[in-house]
Amino acid sequence: MRVCVQIQVESTNTGALRLYARLGYRVVNMDTRATKLVGDVLFGQSVTITKLTLEKRLAPAENNNVAADWLKQATNQEGDAFQAAEEGDRPPSDLLR
Numbered sequence: 001m002r003v004c005v006q007i008q009v010e011s012t013n014t015g016a017l018r019l020y021a022r023l024g025y026r027v028v029n030m031d032t033r034a035t036k037l038v039g040d041v042l043f044g045q046s047v048t049i050t051k052l053t054l055e056k057r058l059a060p061a062e063n064n065n066v067a068a069d070w071l072k073q074a075t076n077q078e079g080d081a082f083q084a085a086e087e088g089d090r091p092p093s094d095l096l097r
Helices: 014-022 065-074
Strands: 004-010 026-038 045-057
Touching (some): 004 026
Antiparallel strands (some): 026 045
16 A cells, blocks of 8 residues: 655746656646636635646655554554555646756
């Protein structure tokens, strides 16, 4: 089983994309129908944006105490709450380049 961290970033946030690329994250999904609120709650508008999902694999849980502790707690010591994704299910990660 692999342990990953996923975050979402707006596609226009080039500073964050460069930072996360340097930290080893890769693009695994792109949502072109995401929305965000521009303005305040009363007079704001909902605008459509493109949001990228970035992912970084952590060290194997056996070698990473933080990941092992989290995984143990998240799966209730059973190990059946999560299923590892197949390698072929991921979209190309060359969007950051």
